[in-house]
Amino acid sequence: MDALKRLFRTARRRIPRRMRRLSPSRGLRLVGLAVIALIPLIWWGCSQDIYRVGGLGADANAALVRVRLFQDRTQLQLSSTTTATVRASADSASRLLSFPRGISVPVSLIAGGWRIGSVQLGTGQLTITPTAPGGVYVDGQAYRGRYRLTPTGPGRFDVINDVDIDGYLKGVIAKEMLWNWDLEAYKAQAIVARTYALYEARTAGSSRGWDLYPDQRSQVYGGIAAESAKSRQAVDATAGIVVAHGSAGHERIFKAYFSSCCGGITQSAADAFGDAWIAPLSDQNNQSLCSASPRFNWGPVVVAKEELTRRFRLWGARRGDPGRPRPEANMAALSRIDLQFLNRFGRPTRFLITDVRGNRYSLSGEELRTAVNTDAAAGTTLFSSFCKTINDPDQVRFVEGHGHGHGAGMCQWCAQRRAEQGMRHEDIVLAAYPKSRLVRAY
Numbered sequence: 120m121d122a123l124k125r126l127f128r129t130a131r132r133r134i135p136r137r138m139r140r141l142s143p144s145r146g147l148r149l150v151g152l153a154v155i156a157l158i159p160l161i162w163w164g165c166s167q168d169i170y171r172v173g174g175l176g177a178d179a180n181a182a183l184v185r186v187r188l189f190q191d192r193t194q195l196q197l198s199s200t201t202t203a204t205v206r207a208s209a210d211s212a213s214r215l216l217s218f219p220r221g222i223s224v225p226v227s228l229i230a231g232g233w234r235i236g237s238v239q240l241g242t243g244q245l246t247i248t249p250t251a252p253g254g255v256y257v258d259g260q261a262y263r264g265r266y267r268l269t270p271t272g273p274g275r276f277d278v279i280n281d282v283d284i285d286g287y288l289k290g291v292i293a294k295e296m297l298w299n300w301d302l303e304a305y306k307a308q309a310i311v312a313r314t315y316a317l318y319e320a321r322t323a324g325s326s327r328g329w330d331l332y333p334d335q336r337s338q339v340y341g342g343i344a345a346e347s348a349k350s351r352q353a354v355d356a357t358a359g360i361v362v363a364h365g366s367a368g369h370e371r372i373f374k375a376y377f378s379s380c381c382g383g384i385t386q387s388a389a390d391a392f393g394d395a396w397i398a399p400l401s402d403q404n405n406q407s408l409c410s411a412s413p414r415f416n417w418g419p420v421v422v423a424k425e426e427l428t429r430r431f432r433l434w435g436a437r438r439g440d441p442g443r444p445r446p447e448a449n450m451a452a453l454s455r456i457d458l459q460f461l462n463r464f465g466r467p468t469r470f471l472i473t474d475v476r477g478n479r480y481s482l483s484g485e486e487l488r489t490a491v492n493t494d495a496a497a498g499t500t501l502f503s504s505f506c507k508t509i510n511d512p513d514q515v516r517f518v519e520g521h522g523h524g525h526g527a528g529m530c531q532w533c534a535q536r537r538a539e540q541g542m543r544h545e546d547i548v549l550a551a552y553p554k555s556r557l558v559r560a561y
Contacts, residue, residue: 182284182359182561184320186340187329188257189278191271196223197235197247201254207233207241214240215250223259226268228276233268244269245276253343262290262342269328279329280342285354287331287340288312293350294339295377296531304535305353306544310557311529312338313354314361314375317560322374361560362548364399370558373399377551380412381405381530382466382505382522390468391485391527399552400528404464409532414502414523419516422499427491427515428453431472431480434490447490451476455510456487466505466526485525491517528552 189195199218206213209232216238218224224236226245233240245268249255252263257278264282271277291312296305315338316331324330331337363370376388381403388400409415428450435447451474459469459481470487472480482490484504492500506520522530529551537547545557 182317183281184284184287184316184331185267185324185329186262186280186282186287186331186333187277188262188266188280188333191275192278193227193274195226195268195278196258197226198223198256198259199249199254201249201251203250203255204246204248205235205240206246208243208246210241210243214238218255228268228270228274260342260344263287267328277329284313284316285358287316288354289346289351290342291316291338291340291345291350292353293347294341294345296350297535298347298349300535301538302349302353303538303542303544303547304531305349306357307529307534307538307547307551308377308531309350309353309357310360310362310544310548311375311377311551313357313560314363314372315377317361318372318374321372357544359559359561360557362399362552362555363558364397364552364555370556372560373397375552376400376525376528377531378522378524378526378528379530380409380414380503380523380532381526382415382503382520383407383409384462384464384466384505384521384526385528385530386462386466386468386484386505386526388527390462390483391525393483398554401553402462402464402466403553405530405533408536409522409530411536412523412532415532416521417502417523418506418520419518420499420501420506420520421514421516422491422495423514424453425513426499427456428474430493430495431490434493437493446478447472447480450474450478450480453515456508456515457510458507467507470504470508488525 197218198221200220202215202217204213205216216235226233226235231239232242233245246265247255247268248265253261255261255266257266262280262282263286264280267279267281269277269279288309292305292308295312296308319337320330331340333340361372362375363372365371374388374394383404383406385403385405387396387402388394389396390402394400431447431450431453435445435450439445439448454473454475457471457473458467459471460467462468467484469484470482472482488501488504501517502520503522503524503526505522505526506517509516509518529548534547534551537550548557549555
């Protein structure tokens, strides 16, 4: 306190005499009030440090993603409210095409090249770029960015949507979140979905001509029609921000998994998918934070052993490498399903399947869920692998079920509950991914 008084007197001697009407004690009181008034600004400035530029090496031009909208199509219906520039990669020139309003025009790939309506185009990859954003519809849906039609075989092609990451996210967030959820939860989802998409673009997408599926295999993407005012606001408010881990200046994005409801306990991505273990994707005990979800508790689900045998065999055949199915493809009739391992909070992570010949198959919780759900009838699917099994003579009962989805990473119902409790979107993300940081990717 004496040091502060001396500092105040020194400063006082350096100002004009007519302004020296404050006593040291009164001046200290005013300084204290000023500091208190500045606390919110100081806190805000510190919190914004998590928005600093990280070591991700991305920029605005690199923040593009390629979504495979359709696979192996033989025909596509195209309509437009504007003109579009069309170019086949084997041609040296682009063409500006006009489309009749309200009328769909078929696009096909024939022996001589591409045909749009009656217009014959060249060969190779066909790129369609609307002159106005969202002005071209493919099969009745409009998307931001451009379209690339890539041949996959005789008369067949994929449809790829090249779109800037934030334009893509505006058509994702409203599909992934409930319409009446809190804006802070939407913002948290925007950061997480952005991180996931960019990670996929820089890993899986590096070895193929596209990055993301338009459905739950990646993230549900509905294009412009799916956007809402809230999804656009959430994406714009968090533009460029991703969640990462690593020391300061060496942060790296990771595959930011998320699911609907963890059922109170998440599982690590290592247990769920066999990924390398990292702290942000470790398991957590969220207790009853997501209890508002209609899938927080579920069950029982009862499936005949004969039916489960059929599903396991089909799953094993589909999941194996070409010509080398998984062993489950040839399993004998199912005898029983038992829990094999739990994580530290009591969520099942592995199950042991035994057939009538005594052969055993160890499946992760997610492998079991997808196997049970393979070609399954409605009402006989598992919402998650967070459950127990009871083996009857002719059937298996899946009981005490909790959650919806794989349960790794951010739980969306937990995010919504945290938003309702007043938590800011930055803190919602950091709570979902321990020991992570928020950085600016572009």
